[in-house]
Amino acid sequence: MARALPPGGRLITLEIDLHHAEVARRNLARAKLSDRVEVRIGRASELLDAMQGFVEPFDFVFIDADKASSDVYLKAVLTLSHPGTVIIVDNVVRDGKVADASSGDEDIQGIRRMTEWLATQPTISATAIQTVGGKSYDGFLMAIVG
Numbered sequence: 001m002a003r004a005l006p007p008g009g010r011l012i013t014l015e016i017d018l019h020h021a022e023v024a025r026r027n028l029a030r031a032k033l034s035d036r037v038e039v040r041i042g043r044a045s046e047l048l049d050a051m052q053g054f055v056e057p058f059d060f061v062f063i064d065a066d067k068a069s070s071d072v073y074l075k076a077v078l079t080l081s082h083p084g085t086v087i088i089v090d091n092v093v094r095d096g097k098v099a100d101a102s103s104g105d106e107d108i109q110g111i112r113r114m115t116e117w118l119a120t121q122p123t124i125s126a127t128a129i130q131t132v133g134g135k136s137y138d139g140f141l142m143a144i145v146g
């Protein structure tokens with residue numbers, strides 16, 4: 001993603017785990033991308049709230065943290081978007097378990113809350129793409145803000 005940025009483009013990534021953040025920073029430095037990628041450490045929901053009014057709207061957002069908060073993250077990033085922003089949410093199919101409304105799994109319920117809320121938003125176009133590979137049967141959601 002960082003390599004695809006246009007000149008002057010910036011990427012901000014949010015990470016709650018200090019060790020993961022340090023690994024990311026080290027790898028970004030090794031890839032000579034530190035000048036355009038900022039790793040912010042903390043709870044994504046709080047970091048997203050703190051960005052309100054302090055960042056330009058994002059052109060592209062990739063959501064891939066704790067799935068139980070998927071609906072919270074999607075609503076927060078919409079306030080940091082503009083018409084045309086593309087939002088990808090990873091791992092939204094989860095072996096098909098997302099179809100089970102009675103699931104007691106918080107991750108499943110977080111994804112279901114997100115997709116059910118999205119379906120009520122007439123200005124956002126979204127679809128989920130299922131993927132099957134060596135790793136798993138899963139999928140991602142793609143939304144375009146209208």
Ligand SMILES: C[S@@+](CC[C@H](N)C(=O)[O-])C[C@H]1O[C@@H](n2cnc3c(N)ncnc32)[C@H](O)[C@@H]1O
Pocket residue numbers: 014015016017020042043044045064065066
């Ligand atoms: C599936 S990994 C992300 C992988 C990354 N997208 C990649 O492709 O390399 C999920 C990450 O989200 C982080 N995470 C989990 N809950 C979080 C939260 N509440 N706020 C911020 N980061 C969180 C985890 O520590 C983990 O590093």
